Amino acid sequence: MFGTVNLTVKVHPVVLFTIADSYERRPEGGNRVIGTLVGNVDKQCVEVTNCFCIPHKEHEDKVEADIAYAQEMFELNKKVAPHETIVGWFATGNEITSHSALIHDYYARETKDPIHLTLDTTLSTGRVNMKAYVFVPIGVPRATSGSMVTPVKVQMTASEPEIAGLDLLHKTKHSKTRLVEPVPELTKIADAADKMENMLDIVIKYVESVLAGREEPDSTVGRALVNLVQSVPKMDPVKFEAMLNSNLRDLLMVIYLSSLTKTQLQLNEKLSMVSVNNIREMSKFLQIE
Amino acid sequence: KIELVQIDGLVLMKLIKHCHEAERSGSLFVQGALLGLVSESRLEVTHCFPFMALGDDSQDDDEFQLTMLRRLRQMNIDHQQVGWYQSSQFANFLSLTLLESQFSYQTSIEESICLVFDTAKTAQGFVSLKAYRLTGETLKLVKEGDYSADNVKENNISYESLLTEVPIVIKNSYLMNALLLELQEQLPLQVGGSQFLDLGTSGTLETQLRVMMDSLDELNSECLKFNKHQQIVLKQIQEKNKYIQKRAQENKQRIDRKEDPLPAEDLNKLFKPIPPPSRMNPLILSGTIQNTSEEVSEFCSQSMAKLFITEPLQAAKASAASSSQ
Numbered sequence A: 001m002f003g004t005v006n007l008t009v010k011v012h013p014v015v016l017f018t019i020a021d022s023y024e025r026r027p028e029g030g031n032r033v034i035g036t037l038v039g040n041v042d043k044q045c046v047e048v049t050n051c052f053c054i055p056h057k058e059h060e061d062k063v064e065a066d067i068a069y070a071q072e073m074f075e076l077n078k079k080v081a082p083h084e085t086i087v088g089w090f091a092t093g094n095e096i097t098s099h100s101a102l103i104h105d106y107y108a109r110e111t112k113d114p115i116h117l118t119l120d121t122t123l124s125t126g127r128v129n130m131k132a133y134v135f136v137p138i139g140v141p142r143a144t145s146g147s148m149v150t151p152v153k154v155q156m157t158a159s160e161p162e163i164a165g166l167d168l169l170h171k172t173k174h175s176k177t178r179l180v181e182p183v184p185e186l187t188k189i190a191d192a193a194d195k196m197e198n199m200l201d202i203v204i205k206y207v208e209s210v211l212a213g214r215e216e217p218d219s220t221v222g223r224a225l226v227n228l229v230q231s232v233p234k235m236d237p238v239k240f241e242a243m244l245n246s247n248l249r250d251l252l253m254v255i256y257l258s259s260l261t262k263t264q265l266q267l268n269e270k271l272s273m274v275s276v277n278n279i280r281e282m283s284k285f286l287q288i289e
Numbered sequence B: 001k002i003e004l005v006q007i008d009g010l011v012l013m014k015l016i017k018h019c020h021e022a023e024r025s026g027s028l029f030v031q032g033a034l035l036g037l038v039s040e041s042r043l044e045v046t047h048c049f050p051f052m053a054l055g056d057d058s059q060d061d062d063e064f065q066l067t068m069l070r071r072l073r074q075m076n077i078d079h080q081q082v083g084w085y086q087s088s089q090f091a092n093f094l095s096l097t098l099l100e101s102q103f104s105y106q107t108s109i110e111e112s113i114c115l116v117f118d119t120a121k122t123a124q125g126f127v128s129l130k131a132y133r134l135t136g137e138t139l140k141l142v143k144e145g146d147y148s149a150d151n152v153k154e155n156n157i158s159y160e161s162l163l164t165e166v167p168i169v170i171k172n173s174y175l176m177n178a179l180l181l182e183l184q185e186q187l188p189l190q191v192g193g194s195q196f197l198d199l200g201t202s203g204t205l206e207t208q209l210r211v212m213m214d215s216l217d218e219l220n221s222e223c224l225k226f227n228k229h230q231q232i233v234l235k236q237i238q239e240k241n242k243y244i245q246k247r248a249q250e251n252k253q254r255i256d257r258k259e260d261p262l263p264a265e266d267l268n269k270l271f272k273p274i275p276p277p278s279r280m281n282p283l284i285l286s287g288t289i290q291n292t293s294e295e296v297s298e299f300c301s302q303s304m305a306k307l308f309i310t311e312p313l314q315a316a317k318a319s320a321a322s323s324s325q
Helices: A013-024 A067-080 A098-110 A160-174 A185-211 A219-231 A237-288 B009-024 B058-074 B096-108 B119-124 B136-144 B149-154 B174-186 B202-256 B280-324
Strands: A008-011 A034-042 A045-054 A056-058 A063-065 A085-092 A115-119 A130-139 A145-156 B004-008 B031-039 B042-050 B081-088 B113-118 B129-134 B163-166 B168-171
Touching (some): A008 A013, A008 A115, A013 A085, A013 A115, A013 A160, A013 B009, A013 B174, A034 A067, A045 A067, A045 A085, A045 B009, A063 A098, A067 B058, A085 A098, A098 A130, A098 A145, A115 A145, A160 B009, A160 B119, A160 B174, A185 B280, A237 B149, A237 B202, A237 B280, B004 B009, B004 B113, B009 B031, B009 B042, B009 B081, B009 B119, B009 B168, B031 B058, B042 B058, B042 B081, B081 B096, B096 B113, B096 B129, B113 B119, B129 B136, B202 B280
Parallel strands (some): A008 A045, A008 A145, A085 A115, B004 B042, B004 B168, B081 B113
Antiparallel strands (some): A034 A045, A056 A063, A115 A130, B031 B042, B031 B081, B113 B129
């Protein structure tokens, strides 16, 4: 392999969701959807933060894509997210066709070195495969030249809030109707505690089976276990008790104060309405005079 | 009558992206449109797009929205607007502009909702999404535009009945579920996801309590204003009373002396009616304080839960240390 491209592509989850949604909404008879990817380029890393779909039709030997649409959508996107630039394009499906080369040519005119992302929404391999490519020019100088489609490393990335959102969305996999309600905070903590308990159970079972000789000990797992146990900070039990209690007291006091505030608000509301009534009675008394 | 709001997983991810990106670049309040359809008592939100930053040119905004809707329609995306969304930090979204915007949405599209997305809470790791609609009484109040205390009392509006909350469910299609399975494997562990287990509480508590204190101070000054107004009106009524009685007495004396009674004078010209202060601000402040105190209670209860979780871990560590000695 010559000239491996040293590039990483980082994709945010919202991009994949948009691609899947566009695939579901494709016009009748269409096999795949294409669209523009926008994001940021930074040295060896291309970060894809958003995308939008473009209407297109594929015939035997040519491709029709609504370029005006693509440009207009990009302009609209720029108004809301001025720091995003075109970084490439996506297509659903699992293969690179000759049409892809044509489409890539167009994008090569829009931006330097566009990347091509494919998302296999047709589940041809039983999984939703995500691959990224760059088109590397090859050929004999001054003679035939073409592009070689080179795969590049692609990985998912997400910010903390996006992960919090994904956590919530993961729950729809387990529900028959694919519905989930936003969970209140306390439930989320309880769920996390349950998860931790389950994970600890699995680890303990593994340790016990290693000690009983049923499984081969693995040193990396062992080192990870040592790290885990040591990550609990060592504190003097008296001091820890004191810190825990003072924190709890603070939180309880704040809860008490906030419920006090709520009651006060209600009283305030009622009293001001009472005085309004009062005034009205007095002026009525005046009118009668 | 909308009883349930169903939101696509895609919309949630887009909301997170837009609101958090905007927060990072400094603008605290961002807004956008919600698109979808209405089926019986269920409002389905299938897509959303952000509005341009609140600039000076509102005509540009309209054009932006129209172009966006037209383009999305070409891609078979629902182009009916069913509401709008706004970002907020710790429940500080209640304001007169919010009520008025929601009013204009609800009068043009009856089923529209206002989705409030809390960026501060999501940054902590808890997705916070709430859907609100104006109650019938609030609709009437905003339409009349008369926010005096009398009108508010007339319509029986309290700060709790300004908005109704509509329950939300989030829905994913089968393809999305498959995608989620893939994401679960692909997302590297180092990316995070344990933010919500953070034990630190003082930073958030301080900000929230400070917000509450400021709102309470403002509410206090509004109350004082209101009370003063009531006192002035009361005094005016008493003076009017005295004047009428004096007049009546004088007239009686004149009639006794066989003179013409004095002409009746317009009381309103002598005693100018004092304009009442608007009740809208106190209502909004009370609503904000109510929301903030609920947020604070929720935050404290989950922090206490986390502290209780650390207790057995420490106990185990202490006993392990003592047993190894």
